[in-house]
Amino acid sequence: MKRLTQLRRHLRVILVAAEMSLRNNLTDGFVIFGIVIQPMIIALMAFWMLRDQGPDDIIYIVVGSGMTGLWTTTLFIGGQAISGERWTGTLEMLVATPAPLHIVVIGKTLANVLQSLSAMVATYALAGLVFGALPTIARPGWFALALLLTVPAYVSFALIIAPLFVLNPEVRRLQNGLEFPVYILSGFLFPIALLPGWTTPLSYILPPYWAARALHGASSGGDVADILFSMAMMMLSILIYGLLTARLFRRILYKARVEATLVRQ
Amino acid sequence: MKELLRDLGLNVRIFFQGAYLSYLALFAWIRPPHYIATKVVGPVFYMIFFVLMGAYVAGRNDPSFYVIGNAMQTAALSGVFGVSMSIDGDRWGGTLIYLFGSPANRLALFLGRAFMHILDGVFGVIIALGWGLLIFGLDLSQTHLPALALTILITVFSTAGMGLMLGCLGLITRNVMLVNNTIFFLLFVFSGANVEIGSLPGWAQAVSSIIPLTRGIAAARLLIGGESLAAVGPLLWGEFLVGAAYAAIGFLMFRQFEIIAIRRGTLEAF
Numbered sequence: 001m002k003r004l005t006q007l008r009r010h011l012r013v014i015l016v017a018a019e020m021s022l023r024n025n026l027t028d029g030f031v032i033f034g035i036v037i038q039p040m041i042i043a044l045m046a047f048w049m050l051r052d053q054g055p056d057d058i059i060y061i062v063v064g065s066g067m068t069g070l071w072t073t074t075l076f077i078g079g080q081a082i083s084g085e086r087w088t089g090t091l092e093m094l095v096a097t098p099a100p101l102h103i104v105v106i107g108k109t110l111a112n113v114l115q116s117l118s119a120m121v122a123t124y125a126l127a128g129l130v131f132g133a134l135p136t137i138a139r140p141g142w143f144a145l146a147l148l149l150t151v152p153a154y155v156s157f158a159l160i161i162a163p164l165f166v167l168n169p170e171v172r173r174l175q176n177g178l179e180f181p182v183y184i185l186s187g188f189l190f191p192i193a194l195l196p197g198w199t200t201p202l203s204y205i206l207p208p209y210w211a212a213r214a215l216h217g218a219s220s221g222g223d224v225a226d227i228l229f230s231m232a233m234m235m236l237s238i239l240i241y242g243l244l245t246a247r248l249f250r251r252i253l254y255k256a257r258v259e260a261t262l263v264r265q
Numbered sequence: 266m267k268e269l270l271r272d273l274g275l276n277v278r279i280f281f282q283g284a285y286l287s288y289l290a291l292f293a294w295i296r297p298p299h300y301i302a303t304k305v306v307g308p309v310f311y312m313i314f315f316v317l318m319g320a321y322v323a324g325r326n327d328p329s330f331y332v333i334g335n336a337m338q339t340a341a342l343s344g345v346f347g348v349s350m351s352i353d354g355d356r357w358g359g360t361l362i363y364l365f366g367s368p369a370n371r372l373a374l375f376l377g378r379a380f381m382h383i384l385d386g387v388f389g390v391i392i393a394l395g396w397g398l399l400i401f402g403l404d405l406s407q408t409h410l411p412a413l414a415l416t417i418l419i420t421v422f423s424t425a426g427m428g429l430m431l432g433c434l435g436l437i438t439r440n441v442m443l444v445n446n447t448i449f450f451l452l453f454v455f456s457g458a459n460v461e462i463g464s465l466p467g468w469a470q471a472v473s474s475i476i477p478l479t480r481g482i483a484a485a486r487l488l489i490g491g492e493s494l495a496a497v498g499p500l501l502w503g504e505f506l507v508g509a510a511y512a513a514i515g516f517l518m519f520r521q522f523e524i525i526a527i528r529r530g531t532l533e534a535f
Contacts, residue, residue: 029439029440029442029443030442030443030446032443033442033443033446033447037443037446037447037450038446038450041447041450041451041453041454042450044454045453045454045459045460046318046322048454048460048464048465048469049318049319049322049323049459049460050322050323057322061322170298173296173298173299173302174298174299174302174306175302176299176302176303176307177301177302177303177306177307177310178302179307179310180307180310180311180313180314181310183314184310184313184314184317189314189318189321189322190317190318190320190321190322191321194317194320194321195317
């Protein structure tokens, strides 16, 4: 009974934090750029680059370009879920509230990832505009399921990045250089088979890679076994990143409560 | 005559001091790792991304098209972001009011903001071409290198012209980074860095013809392919004129915003 009450409280905190983040993000020019403008520009470029406009190519570009928006906002907005509080001077208060810090950050990143899914809607609509007809998703059921798993997979990844950026400001300064490497390693707009073999393990540890593989497979009518495998890998990465997140947040709270150095830049 | 020379000396000093200080001011918040990630490491990754995307989506297996296009696109990092941030940085830093209150020559002040970024941009393009040589084996054996250097300089100048204009927008809007980012990504498409200009729809080709980079990228591709400076002369003149036109529009906007801001007392209103 006590656990159920606690779960309800956590859910409420997640929803409230998500709502606050959504409201903030709606007026943020960079968020608008990341989830609408940039993916649409990349999609437009890819449409014009297309050698022959087969339906599989179009849906591949729609999904891949949408995923670039998802990653860009996860990196720049989700990554600053904690450091943003430090800049606005609210981190100390957030750490001192009875609601656990990681629950608040889950709410914030969940809002960010859900909002970023509109990148895919934007590129889908653009494809309809450019080609005069909306592209077809070959396995809509599997696509919906993969999309459902993509959300926690990205949230779990953001939950690693956000505390890392706070604990290591030097890593955060490399943020601008991290956007395209993940586009490349995750195979958003080309298969990772085009990359040298030594980069493959790097792709495997990225949840966006498994999300892209599952979504590309489902949208282009790929093998169901491969889609299932990719979704299983997403679940595994959620578990592993969840455990890592717990350690990182313990470190943050230690810095805040014992060392009192959390708000130092 | 003596007075004229004194004024000229003063304006030259304002130009270089403003150039140096506004560039230095960016490093109050941009630290070396940030600079390296953005200007040195960043371009190599977007170059790799577009080379592979081109190979898969467009079926083009010659990386030099994308390597040259994206190396030249690096000019816009300094030209668009650096220059515009130097202009609107005065507003955010609270120094705009003093700047407009000073009797300093406005043209020297305004153009001075671009000077260091042009040098920095040339350096950035050279680094990006170096990545192209190292990773994709870009062949420069047929290239007239001084002509390529001139092309790079003119292209960076041209993007800086656009940056000066965008910086002025930063004086009247809060969302200048949204504008800058959008322009930077649009340049990837419309400048011909990643898509052949000839394969764009008519309206997009019209856009290409009035933006910086388009002619600079075309000239760089021709020069690396073995053409002479004389052959790319018209393209370089065109690129220079486009940049000069944007800078002139930017200066007119700068003067106009100054007059409006002083009249309305909204110089630092956000």
